[in-house]
Amino acid sequence: MALPAPPPARTAQERRLFIFAFLAVGFGEIISQVLLIRELIINFQGNELSLGVILANWLLMTALGSWGLGRFADRLPPRVPIFVITLILFYLILPAQLLLARTINNLIGMEPGEIVGFVPIFYSSFLVLAPLCLLHGFQFALGCRILAVGTETPATQVGKIYISEATGCVAGGILFTYLMVHHLQPFEIAAGAGLLNLIAAILLLKPWAVAWRPGKDVALEFLVSSMVIVALALGIYSVASGTIDSLHEVSRGWQWTGYNLVHHQDSVYGNIAVTQSDGQSNFYVSGLLMFTAPDPDIAFIEEVTHFPLLYHPSPQRVLLIGGGVGGVLNEILKHPVTKVVYVELDPIIIQVAREHSLTRALDDPRLRIELTDGRLFVSHTQEKYDVIIVNLSPPSTLQLNRAYTQEFFRKVHNILSPGGILSFGLPWSETYVSQEMISHNRCIYEAVKKVFPGVSIIPGERSIFLASADPAALTNALETIYYRFQDRDLATRLLTVPYIQYKLSPERIERLLAPLRAGDPVETNQDLRPIGTYHNLALWNVMFYPGSRGFFNWISRMQLWWFLIPVGLLLTVPISINWRRVSSRPMLLPVVLAIMTTGFAGMTFSLISFLAFQTLHGYLYQKIGILVAAFMLGLAFGGLSMNHIMNKLRRDILALGKIELAISGYAFLLPLILILLFAHLDKLPPFIPAEVPLSLLNWGAGFLVGLEFPLANKIYLGSKSGVGRVAGTLYASDLCGAIVGAVLTSVFLIPILGISKTCLVIAMFKIASLVVLITVTACPRKQTKGA
The missing domain is CATH 1.20.1250 (Growth Hormone; Chain: A;)
Known part of the structure; x- marks a missing residue:
């Protein structure tokens, strides 16, 4: 019996078309990765643990697709139609998984803004990412198999696939970052990546592009060609008719099921959502509740604002980094300040605050808004400030940690006027202080002490750190603080003379800060050694999963x-x-x-x-x-x-x-x-x-x-x-x-x-x-x- 003829080698034209197809694959891979990770961040608040788990799941599933399914690639005939089917599947799967990413919190019973543990992050991201990742891993192995047919240098063909995929990722990353994210909705971006894959499929299905074998491949060619044409027609119709936009609106509503969603908007930095309930507006940034209006957390807002300003005899120029539209700006402007510079990274936050009248301070003539990164502003400004308030979240990510390092405090020191005061807050407790919380605050306390001779702490559920180059600025008698409070005639709801006396009582401060001062030595939080991020990770994981304490204590050494x-x-x-x-x-x-x-x-x-x-x-x-x-x-x-x-x-x-x-x-x-x-x-x-x-x-x-x-x-x-x-x-x-x-x-x-x-x-x-x-x-x- 005669042996079957070997499959024909690909022509140069066919190889070029296949290289283009893998450019489309690489483009689609980076687009799908960024889209799905951004959506999952909204559910999981995007610290290094959640991002690490999401990215690890992505790589793991792609590896399984490449290694496991790749073994079948050698058993399959090197037919281009099989690869074309994977391009069609990508077009169909990406929107479905994007929709699943938006609604996964409802499926697992997770509320917006809820702190999510390791296990839910793992299996939720697994469900969202697995189909696409397995498909892409298989595409790589199958593509290498197809391109290597009939050549004496198969390793060179594998290298071409590797290069083409990387080049497609470069193009997709640049276009997404500088063009798509500014002008298109996520489902529109997904449709664009899918249509590019379908165009590649059509080029591969041209009769002169593929050496078809007679017989059963004719029916396969007709079937696959019909699938591509139908998918392409549906894709073009969905974009032209606005169906994609409708899906975007409907899916956002599903994501916030049970909430009265009045505004949602994607920016280059995340997702902003506003819900309303009984006249109260709730402001979320990437799924995390930032503040409420018109009745915010008044205790937090008044303490974080008034204490640093009361410690200064005449705060004329104030710099606020982050968190101004939640009410802090309103409180700052109650003082006799002449200039307030408010630094906010995301302009959409200011825009939404104006649209929903979340703060009246944005139109005050004494206010100047700088839309930039807080640390970048501190590094380049030539102005001097009497009080600098850093109103950012604790260092749960490497990005946030940059505002709590020794190097950052040194930059702040350079722009403080004589007797100027720096203020920032960290989580603490008035009842039980864990070792993780002590280490978390201590590494930042040591960092600020290395820069500022004077450091004071007002303990509470969120302790307020005050630092100054002049230690005398922080040794004001209680009577002086009372006098300034009364003299400035501040209209406050919680902050009163008795409350100030209670918060600044030396006995209370000594008692609550004793664990911090008696704690074991820790490394100083630095730019190139951001230990604060690790201690924050340990703090919150041990709080919700006490059984993990031993692991985090061990790994910290x-x-x-x-x-x-x-x-x-x-x-x-x-x-x-x-x-x-x-x-x-x-x-x-x-x-x-x-x-x-x-x-x-x-x-x-x-x-x-x-x-x-x-x-x-x-x-x-x-x-x-x-x-x-x-x-x-x-x-x-x-x-x-x-x-x-x-x-x-x-x-x-x-x-x-x-x-x-x-x-x-x-x-x-x-x-x-x-x-x-x-x-x-x-x-x-x-x-x-x-x-x-x-x-x-x-x-x-x-x-x-x-x-x-x-x-x-x-x-x-x-x-x-x-x-x-x-x-x-x-x-x-x-x-x-x-x-x-x-x-x-x-x-x-x-x-x-x-x-x-x-x-x-x-x-x-x-x-x-x-x-x-x-x-x-x-x-x-x-x-x-x-x-």
């Missing part, structure tokens, strides 16, 4: 030498396996380990660049897209460069070892470069913003990571394994390393160890994988009988 244990296992296990394997089997395990540790390194380098950018330049959401694009562009250039030289290499293992060594060297150099950049940022020419050097650093990291993947595929394919299986396995290994990097780095390594030691962890793992690579290559291997 993390030291660099701890990582010698996993590094030792990484060295010994593969080498011991190598001694027992037969010589006829390829050397695959060291390659998988190299790719896995490179995935970890790439994710960690990106997170470090994000933190450095936030610290140096201020959080401007749009510009973070530049850093992502820079890494993906470096990834594409690295893959393209390796594809160009890969078939000319004589010793592939030696080349892979050199890349491993280069990544290790980069890990050693990165902290030194960042330290120099931090020290000399002011010396950069004004036309070179901070994102330029950081983007170059991220591009370099992406370039090194991109060099390794095509070469690893070439080595692995030497085993004569199927292209789909090999590409899927290595892609999954890369993603698994990135999973560990996403969670471990953002939640634990950077906050506890700091950036410098985190880079040393990367170097340790890369050196270990290099040693395994060299050792397994050099060591003699067990021979099989008859070999």
Whole structure:
């Protein structure tokens, strides 16, 4: 019986069309990732734990799709229609999962603004992300299988898919950040990404683009072509008729089921929603209740405002960072101030406050509103202020932590007038103070003490920290505070002379602050070691899950030498396996380990660049897209460069070892470069913003990571394994390393160890994988009988 003819090789034109299809796949991947993560953040309040869990689920499901479903790619005939069906599925699944992301809180019985634990975050994000991620992982393996048909260089074809996907991610990230998010609704953006995939499907289905086989493939061609045409027609109709806009409105209503939603709006920074109940307006930002009006939390507002202003003899110029429209501005303007500068990042918050008349202070002639990042404003203003009030949430994220570090307090010190006062608040308790709460407040207390000689604390459910370069400014007698309160004739509802006497009683303050002053020494909260974020994470998790106390206490003592244990296992296990394997089997395990540790390194380098950018330049959401694009562009250039030289290499293992060594060297150099950049940022020419050097650093990291993947595929394919299986396995290994990097780095390594030691962890793992690579290559291997 004659053997079946091998499938025909793809023509150059067919390959170019398939490369374009994977550009569309990469574009759709980054769009779907950003859309779904933004929606989930609204439900989970977006701290590093929730983001780490969401991102880890995304990478895990994509890895399973690539590794698990990728094994089926080699068993399937290399038919383009199967790939086209995956493009159609993407178009159908993305809107459905976006709708699920908006309504998942109702399905699991979670109220808006509710603090969500680890388990609900995990299974909710799993349900939302799994279909798309499994599909994308399978697309990668199947695409590599199709493009490699009939070629003598399958590794080069895998590299082309890798490069095309990365390039599509770059284009999608830039367009989303700078264009789509400003002008389109989420469902419109999803429809656009889906239509691009359908256009790619149509191009692949052209008769001259695909070598169809006779017989049953004719029916398959007709069926798939009909599906694409119907899907494309429905997509165009939904956009043209406004059905997409209706779905956006209806789904927002479902998301807020049980609430009278009177306003909702997406901005580049999050989602703003306003609900009403019995004449009370509730203002939510990304699902978190920020304030209510016209009856806000008056105790909090009056204390956070009046105490720092009463400690100053004549507060003329006041700077307020965040949280002004909830009533704080109204209280500030009751004092005889001449100028108030209110810094708010999101202009939509001011707009919605005006539309709903949430505060009358916005039209006061003494007020100037600055729409920028608070830390960025403090770093660049030339004005001096008598009182600076930081009214931000506690440091639950790396972004917020920037307003509670030693370096930030030093910048504030530079813009305070003589005798000026800084004020900020942190959670405390008048009944029971846990060790986690003590550590949380103590690390920030130590940071502010290193800058300001005078520091006082007014304890309460939210303690008010007061700091001044002049210690005498904070030693006013109670009678002086009473006199100023009465002399300024402040119309307050809670704050009275007896209440002030109660809050400022020396006996009360001494009793409530005794645990803070007697607590164990802790690390100072710093820009490059944001330990405050970790202690905040521990505080809230232990509060809701007391059983986690032991874990958080143990992990808070993390030291660099701890990582010698996993590094030792990484060295010994593969080498011991190598001694027992037969010589006829390829050397695959060291390659998988190299790719896995490179995935970890790439994710960690990106997170470090994000933190450095936030610290140096201020959080401007749009510009973070530049850093992502820079890494993906470096990834594409690295893959393209390796594809160009890969078939000319004589010793592939030696080349892979050199890349491993280069990544290790980069890990050693990165902290030194960042330290120099931090020290000399002011010396950069004004036309070179901070994102330029950081983007170059991220591009370099992406370039090194991109060099390794095509070469690893070439080595692995030497085993004569199927292209789909090999590409899927290595892609999954890369993603698994990135999973560990996403969670471990953002939640634990950077906050506890700091950036410098985190880079040393990367170097340790890369050196270990290099040693395994060299050792397994050099060591003699067990021979099989008859070999």
